[in-house]
């Protein structure tokens with residue numbers, strides 16, 4: 046078997062790597078969602094209450110970002126899923142530090158890849174920890190977005206695919222939920238927040254993809270219900286929330302959008318989210334970083350001589366690409382000028398030909414006149 050084939054087989058055995066970040070203010074159901082998604086208790090449900098001492102309740106506790114990796118079997122495919130939770134976000138009066146911490150985490154993962162790419166000898170055990178999607182939990186207020194939601198999504202969108210969801214959606218009636226979804230999408234549009242909206246191209250994509258993406262887009266923001274408890278409903282054990290008046294079934298599409306979100310994240314849109322992260326978000330970051338130069342302290346401090354050599358090679362590559370672009374532009378300009386001059390020349394030639402013809406005509410008329418005088 047050829048080495049790429051062996052590599053692929055090994056990767057399949059290890060599972061497809063995928064990384065989901067969950068964010069949103071405290072108590073919106075992030076932990077329960079993750080545990081429902083993975084069918085096991087990946088994250089600890091008990092909220093760490095660092096305010097146990099009332100004397101410290103006024104202090105900003107900041108956030109603690111915690112990546113956890115689990116292996117899942119999804120429709121016959123193994124997924125090595127990393128979950129990054131951001132507990133503590135939105136709990137402080139001033140959330141500036143939280144925005145920066147989350148952004149810093151996302152960019153650090155890009156920096157690691159950038160440094161790895163520049164190494165002459167790559168590390169075979171290197172793990173790509175870039176976050177492929179941020180599932181952002183909006184509090185089920187029944188209204189649109191709050192300033193905090195807008196600010197976070199706006200700041201993080203250039204670095205990560207964002208899928209907005211309404212957490213604990215069963216706390217809203219269907220009419221309230223529909224109105225809230227509409228208001229949220231209006232806000233997203235008004236503030237031009239570039240969320241991941243299941244992009245499609247009617248001309249390039251096949252009919253089925255277009256239809257599927259249109260349906261998913263129409264469900265944004267997804268109404269999420271989570272539960273780690275299962276109950277026997279209609280003879281089938283299923284995750285649900287039990288209330289005195291009945292059950293809210295997590296996987297029932299009439300009760301929540303959980304199944305759509307799950308199959309998009311771990312199945313149909315996993316590859317697309319990874320591709321956008323690598324080809325667009327990371328590529329943009331890389332260009333920004335490289336054009337800023339090697340003097341940047343944060344990246345430089347982690348580079349040794351070998352890495353610096355790689356870094357300068359990347360810079361040269363970038364410079365070469367720009368030079369090539371400039372050359373192409375000059376070439377096109379010269380080409381345009383040549384075409385213009387050729388057209389002017391042709392017009393001049395035509396004019397000359399017409400003048401010659403006119404002279405010829407006039408001189409033949411004069412000769413005829415002369416001969417008639419002789420007769």
Ligand SMILES: Nc1nc2c(ncn2[C@@H]2O[C@H](COP(=O)(O)OP(=O)(O)OP(=O)(O)O)[C@@H](O)[C@H]2O)c(=O)[nH]1
Nearest residue numbers: 070071072073074075076077092213214269270271
């Ligand atoms: N009604 C309803 N309650 C939920 C849902 N998901 C979780 N809860 C409850 O909401 C509370 C908070 O849920 P968590 O999953 O711990 O929320 P979290 O966002 O992880 O909270 P922190 O980690 O403390 O920031 C718990 O009592 C959950 O049982 C849901 O879908 N609907």
Ligand SMILES: [Mg+2]
Nearest residue numbers: 075076090132
């Ligand atoms: Mg939690």
